[in-house]
Amino acid sequence: MIKYIKSKISAIKNSNIENIQQEEVETPVNLRNCLKDNMILIREKFDNSGDFLSRELKIYNNTINIIGIEGMINFTMLSDLLMGPLMSADFSENTTPEDIYSYLETKMITSMDLTDVYTTDDIFTFSMSGFVIVLIDGIAKGVCLGAQGFNFRSISEPSSEVNIRGSREGFTEPLRINMTMVRRRMKSPKLKFELFNVGSKSKTSVCMMYMTDTVSKKMVREIRHKIRHIDIDVVLESGYIQPFLEGKPFSIFSEVGTTERPDTVCAKINEGRVAILVDGTPFALIVPYLFSENFQSFDDYCHRPYYTSFMRIIKYISFAFTILLPGLYVAIGSFHPELFPHSILFNIATSQEATPFPLVIEALLIHFIYEVMREAGLRLPRPVGHAVSIVGALVIGDAAVTAGLIGAPMVMVVAVTAISSFVVPSIYEPVSILRFGFIIVGGTFGLYGIGIAVAGLLINICSLSEYGVIYTAPISPFSFKAMKDVFIRFSWKNMNKNVNIKNLTGVDIQNSGGESS
């Protein structure tokens, strides 16, 4: 009986899905010879949108129509590329539509972005990217030429990856400009770009880039497959496609890295990785990404090795401080106070005597307030954000302690934790959550809880191995050659010049190397 009901329900579900799919899948409409018919189809497609531009011109007995989107076309470029040459062309009364088409195809050498379009869908997609489409009466296809003129943010210093030495260039929003920034740095024929349109409605351009001589063919195939099968309506940022490239959705860390720097992208793809750029996003995705890479910055490779090594160790200690310090403080203070040296213990006991809350509540409360202030400071306009920070510092740092709500040692712990968390900004998200988690388990189960949580966290991190690359490599499994750039950094002279993720211990990427298909 249950089986029968289940089968009926699934049959209804399947029929619904099929109906929906039939409704949603639109077959592309081919262009016709008649310009008027084509214009009706196109206007239907654009649904008489307010920004749709169409300009009809007569060339003797022939009619042509120029189509574009307002605000996306550079009119100066349009007149230079199209209007000027058309006006100066050697047409006569005997000019046929084929002659005009041939002229556009062969003589318009000033425009490099020139292609033919055959369907209304193509016209729609190209025009949304700032292309101009020329339709000729009597020709069942259009000529599409690039005359983009929309405004965009100029190339500027990356805000999330500020460095002291090295380039000040960061990615910007238009995809083509970001592609050129990579191409300029890697003047190699091995650098390959692959373009996709992702998002059933947004049709966002996505570019996958890699070096054909270092990347694994299997990995490229896998990533390409994943990008092609992204089922989403709109892609407005690289974060939209990031979950589709990750392996374990419930993992707290991600095997997909992000960067705003074209130089970092170049370095990564040279190591056999794949970078993905999304139109409209100044962040590139890097696949696969290792845990240890969160602690690397571009400056590391510009400074002297001993200084870089020192900074790396500082970063790892900061990371440990960020996630563990509040939890440990609460655990030891609540359950194992005997572990504190006597002098510290007396200070903590004194401050605790004067405050009404237990340590765990104090820690949660103050971290919650800190996160609220951080978020407020981040979202508000800068001058107001500064004001919030000042108020926060005064309220938490001074008033709360003076009022006897929070102990001074706890303020110190929060301050150290907060500052440490900014040392490794790329893993700020997981770290914020983990910090709260460790406070709760530390305050509930003491050091036992911390131990359990650390073990669970490590299992979670160590189980990540998307695309055959282990997230914790080269720390575990250990790979000595790659360790020259993990906790300490060797000089460029001593580092392995052919660093490639394929060479890491435990990596299992088959069909590696060579030209990808």
Added chain:
Amino acid sequence: MFAKISGAQLFTMLYISRVFSSLTYNIHTGSKLDGLAILVGSLISLFVQILIVIPIFKLYDRIKYGNVITVGYNCFGKNGIVIAWIYAIYAILVGINTIVQAMFFLDNAVYTNANSSLLVLMFIGLVLYGAISGVESIARVSAIFGVFFLVAFGFIFIGLISSIDIYNLSPILDYPIKQIGISIFDNLGRNTELVAFILLYPYTKGDKKKTFMSYLILSTITVQIIVFLITTVLANYAGSLVFPFYTLTTISYTSIFQRLDSLHMALWIVLAFIKATMYIFIAYSCISISLPKVKKTYIFSVVFIAISISVYWIQSSLDAIRYLQGFINSGFIVLILVFILPFIVYIVYRFKKENSVDKKNMVNTGYSIDTI
């Protein structure tokens, strides 16, 4: 496909697991052996262990594929399930024993007034999560904890150097042969990792014999150091302690660290976690070979319930704890699982079925660890 972890990773897992057994050493309270007898016994035990694994190495040299369970299936047909379940039950029991030991320490030394139910449930949950994550994840985590153990152990050792009194290492005066003999057998019984080794063998890449030898030598050295510290620092007092190594860490003093028992507690939890997780994974792999069509989720659900009930029941009775430990640490059980059972399988394989048993047959029977 088959080999998933490296020899170094297998070594670390076994080593950590063995070290946990060593930290629970309270041999003084049991057999009343002299410290020197234990040291000599563990050294001789090293050679005994090398001898008893010869048949299994011979078997694995011939098959190049699968493990003693899959060979058992191919030699005995459906009756091979008996071998699979013997190893599975043993692995579950070692896992339960590890959890019980971990919780026993926490109950009696750390959280003396706490209700341990939630602590136990948390620990079992974590162990199951680790086992579900697979042998690769366990191996990677054990490598990280291995480094942590070495650093922590180094700290504890340095902190104890000033307390070592070599005169506490008295000569074996009463029945020296008998004492050493008991010690050899006791060491063998505590080395449950030999069973783990023969079952994890097909998951491992590289030179397994080298891995095994490295494990045996380094674990013996570690055991020797631990027993040496217990004997020379605590002397006869160790005989009255349930957790002598924990007492050592409370004595240990290094600079700003007032006491190092926090390190012991951290070590205790993470080492117990690795050991229990490894054995639960082994149990799962044995069960899944015998029940290839049963889903992973079902197996782990049943294992979770079985372990939870068993741990609660055993933990509530000191006698049950004693019986379980006595059974697990009995040298006979290790001898049966590492020497006798593989030897029988080897003989049957060698003389009856060698010509018909090959890789293809193994896959055809459906009893393959490829599916795990």
